[in-house]
Amino acid sequence: MKTVNDFSFADKKALIRVDFNVPLNDTFQITDDTRMRAAIPTIKKILKDGGSCILMSHLGRPKEGPTEKYSLKHLVAHLSHLLGGVEVAFASDCIGAPAEEAAAKLHPGQVLLLENLRFHKQEEKGDETFAAALAKLGDFYVNDAFGTAHRAHASTAVIAKFFPGNKCFGFVMSGELASVDKVLHGAEKPFTAIMGGAKVSDKIVILEQLINKADNIIIGGGMAFTFVKALGGNIGKSLFEEDRIPNALNILETAKKLGVNIYIPVDAVCADNFSNDANRQTCKTNAIPDGWMGLDIGPETEALYAKVISESKTILWNGPMGVFEMENFAHGTQAAALAIVNATSKGAYSLIGGGDSVAAINKYHLGEKVSYVSTGGGALLEYIEAGTLPGVEAVNS
Numbered sequence: 001m002k003t004v005n006d007f008s009f010a011d012k013k014a015l016i017r018v019d020f021n022v023p024l025n026d027t028f029q030i031t032d033d034t035r036m037r038a039a040i041p042t043i044k045k046i047l048k049d050g051g052s053c054i055l056m057s058h059l060g061r062p063k064e065g066p067t068e069k070y071s072l073k074h075l076v077a078h079l080s081h082l083l084g085g086v087e088v089a090f091a092s093d094c095i096g097a098p099a100e101e102a103a104a105k106l107h108p109g110q111v112l113l114l115e116n117l118r119f120h121k122q123e124e125k126g127d128e129t130f131a132a133a134l135a136k137l138g139d140f141y142v143n144d145a146f147g148t149a150h151r152a153h154a155s156t157a158v159i160a161k162f163f164p165g166n167k168c169f170g171f172v173m174s175g176e177l178a179s180v181d182k183v184l185h186g187a188e189k190p191f192t193a194i195m196g197g198a199k200v201s202d203k204i205v206i207l208e209q210l211i212n213k214a215d216n217i218i219i220g221g222g223m224a225f226t227f228v229k230a231l232g233g234n235i236g237k238s239l240f241e242e243d244r245i246p247n248a249l250n251i252l253e254t255a256k257k258l259g260v261n262i263y264i265p266v267d268a269v270c271a272d273n274f275s276n277d278a279n280r281q282t283c284k285t286n287a288i289p290d291g292w293m294g295l296d297i298g299p300e301t302e303a304l305y306a307k308v309i310s311e312s313k314t315i316l317w318n319g320p321m322g323v324f325e326m327e328n329f330a331h332g333t334q335a336a337a338l339a340i341v342n343a344t345s346k347g348a349y350s351l352i353g354g355g356d357s358v359a360a361i362n363k364y365h366l367g368e369k370v371s372y373v374s375t376g377g378g379a380l381l382e383y384i385e386a387g388t389l390p391g392v393e394a395v396n397s
Contacts, residue, residue, distance in 0.1 A: 002168040004042055009051030015138030017155050019145035020057035020075055028074040038375055040082050042144045042170035052106045054138050056094055056155055058118040066119045088113055095133035103137040123154050130154045135162035144170025147376035149391030160394035167395050179372040180383055183351050188313035196221035196319030200244040205385045207251050216261045218305050220297050220321035227264045233286025238293040267298030276326035296322025297332035306339040315340055318353035324360055333360050341369040353380045
């Protein structure tokens, strides 16, 4: 795996695919700059070498070309601040005259941010002509956008072919790949995977993969009730997927054959409607009264899961234990996070796998107390499922 550490960028214009898909409020202020901060070490390394950086990214999902709401110009000032005051130039388009003229003016030590790649439909189509137009802006390609590496887009998978000897990964990508490879191929035992979220259908393939690697699989969130229902339990009006019951039974049967422990919640915090202010009671997960729904794991389950996590040496967490956005149903997710932190403090390796798990870790200010927090939810899951990603293959080939 070639990284920016394997090259000198002196007098080179590095075209870097970053993931600056950050949330903005109604006044275009950044509300979470995690992804931007993650890219700073790669940019600084290239600048320190005496190179210049041309940054390209998408932002949001613009439907009809250029849109004020999704313009990357809103990120320029904050990016300059993160780079310690380095001036950041902005090109009003990512290809054509605006981009080419701005790139031509770039000197060593300078940074240029291109306008949103997805203002052009060719980006998501993986159009080769569009990729070629981007490629002509720089003389070295760096992919540092793990969050989009599972997309076969022009800037992530196609563009690398135009840089046969001048392409590598940035620190975000190399860190992400190293961390997931450690979990999948070098996991110290016992290895515990914690899977949460709403739907079994979103996690079927990853569960099937993890059964062959993990010693323990802990299940939480709405997806747990499909398993409870499959085992004949009464789940009230809890979320479940009728068509996924055969999948759930197959996963349980396969795990039993392989000697993998699967843990399903034994109790749940239930509500009479989907609201933070709903009436609540704690029920056995297989005996939830009609008209009630499980929205969080209960205290017995918290204790059981904490014990399993505390005995683990490798931990992968993807998905909350309940509806943690509602304070009255967040306790299970917080308990899982604290159990992971406790295990990490005793020497376990913990990978927090994107999406809501990252939101939860950040909510409780625990990001510095786990081993690695992934910046790409979908990309991480697809990497575990497939063993590679289009954006990874493109640089490695």
